[in-house]
Amino acid sequence: MIDLKALGQRSKAAASVMAVASNAQKVAALQALADGLKTYEAEILAANKLDVDAAKAAETAEALVERLTLFPKRLEGIANDVRNVADLPDPVGTTFDERELPNGLQICRQRVPLGTLGVIYESRPNVTIDIAALAIKTGNTAILRGGSDNLRSNQALMKVVHGALESAGLPADTVLLIENTDRKYVGGMLNLHDYIDIIIPRGGHRLHAFCRENSTIPVITGGIGICHYYIDETADLDASIPVIINGKTQRPSVCNTLDTLIVNEKVAAEFLPKVVSALGDLGVEFKAGPRAIAYVDVDKVSAAGPDDFDTEWMALVLGLMVVDTLDEAIVHINAHSMGHSDAIMSATPENIEKFVNTIDSSAVMVNASTRFNDGGQLGLGAEVAVSTQRLHARGPMGLPELTTYKWVVRGDYTSRA
Numbered sequence: 001m002i003d004l005k006a007l008g009q010r011s012k013a014a015a016s017v018m019a020v021a022s023n024a025q026k027v028a029a030l031q032a033l034a035d036g037l038k039t040y041e042a043e044i045l046a047a048n049k050l051d052v053d054a055a056k057a058a059e060t061a062e063a064l065v066e067r068l069t070l071f072p073k074r075l076e077g078i079a080n081d082v083r084n085v086a087d088l089p090d091p092v093g094t095t096f097d098e099r100e101l102p103n104g105l106q107i108c109r110q111r112v113p114l115g116t117l118g119v120i121y122e123s124r125p126n127v128t129i130d131i132a133a134l135a136i137k138t139g140n141t142a143i144l145r146g147g148s149d150n151l152r153s154n155q156a157l158m159k160v161v162h163g164a165l166e167s168a169g170l171p172a173d174t175v176l177l178i179e180n181t182d183r184k185y186v187g188g189m190l191n192l193h194d195y196i197d198i199i200i201p202r203g204g205h206r207l208h209a210f211c212r213e214n215s216t217i218p219v220i221t222g223g224i225g226i227c228h229y230y231i232d233e234t235a236d237l238d239a240s241i242p243v244i245i246n247g248k249t250q251r252p253s254v255c256n257t258l259d260t261l262i263v264n265e266k267v268a269a270e271f272l273p274k275v276v277s278a279l280g281d282l283g284v285e286f287k288a289g290p291r292a293i294a295y296v297d298v299d300k301v302s303a304a305g306p307d308d309f310d311t312e313w314m315a316l317v318l319g320l321m322v323v324d325t326l327d328e329a330i331v332h333i334n335a336h337s338m339g340h341s342d343a344i345m346s347a348t349p350e351n352i353e354k355f356v357n358t359i360d361s362s363a364v365m366v367n368a369s370t371r372f373n374d375g376g377q378l379g380l381g382a383e384v385a386v387s388t389q390r391l392h393a394r395g396p397m398g399l400p401e402l403t404t405y406k407w408v409v410r411g412d413y414t415s416r417a
Helices: 004-018 023-039 041-057 062-068 072-087 125-137 148-167 184-190 205-214 237-249 265-280 326-336 349-358
Strands: 095-100 106-113 116-121 141-145 175-177 198-202 227-231 258-264 285-288 317-323 341-345 363-366 403-410
Touching: 004 116, 004 141, 004 175, 004 184, 023 041, 023 072, 023 125, 023 148, 041 062, 041 072, 041 148, 062 148, 072 125, 116 125, 116 184, 125 141, 125 148, 125 175, 141 184, 148 175, 184 205, 198 205, 227 237, 227 326, 237 258, 237 265, 237 341, 258 265, 258 326, 265 285, 265 317, 317 326, 326 349, 341 349, 349 363
Parallel strands: 116 141, 116 198, 141 175, 227 258, 227 341, 258 317, 285 317, 341 363
Antiparallel strands: 095 106, 106 403
């Protein structure tokens, strides 16, 4: 049994220390964490292999196994992300909106940590390090509840996190892991409002819905995407193919991966066969709408079912659509997108501007892959999540999004009139 209240008290005590920790201390902890991932690589990968082997034995979906798996290059990439976070400016204590009022008061807003983050996730041991790094840099604390599928990996990673914190003179309780994967602890976290300041679920629809419906703590949801590319009649078709390959095949199991390709009818006859040929050679399967299927070899493409354009594939599957106009594409995207990442390929400024202004997603790409909707790729170092809601953050949540602010008012023994 785990006493969540006691865990919350430890986290809150650590938060009071982290809120005033110096940037030098936080950077030292992050550098030690990045170094520790290399030093303890063998132990981390051995623990991860046990998780991966268990997941495969349980016939876990291939996409989830891919998200779960660590290997030397991926671990090196995680360590580099930690170093990038260390090098970023510390937002805590920075001021903005500074001004003087007519009565002589000097006012500003000053960034402060959010407090304690409660993060619920599965299958992604990299999230453990991402959250730890971002929490440390922003002076927050975190309570993590991973899944049963990555428990051994998380335990190995947490040893490195705690050692790095202690080496910099910071409390190990800055990042805590609930080392019991019983689902009751998810419900328990959602009611730990005296100790957790924000809940961040990273999982599927069911987890998000459960958190929204049962939490007494503000919830930020995201990380689910049905992502679209629209190819208009002025797009450079040859240049678009590599972008589509990147968006669909680089990491098929992640949330910023292409799910549906929408092509303007004026270029469909030329473009769709090229897409099917290029991606088919890479193992991609296709689900084509009734207009799209007329332009491709039906032996290589199957007809889309009624729910296919509402499916986040997380696999080498791509939906194909043909439309007459940009407006038709926009209507489809806004109806079926999850508000994560959507893109247009075009050489027409008016079409680009209309697409950018009317697509309601956290990131809109112009002649670029949806894979760029990622904290590291957008210069944030790492991300705690990609928020698809409007409050209080949208898109990749990096350092500034993990702070709030307080008003600072300076007077000269000033009384209100």
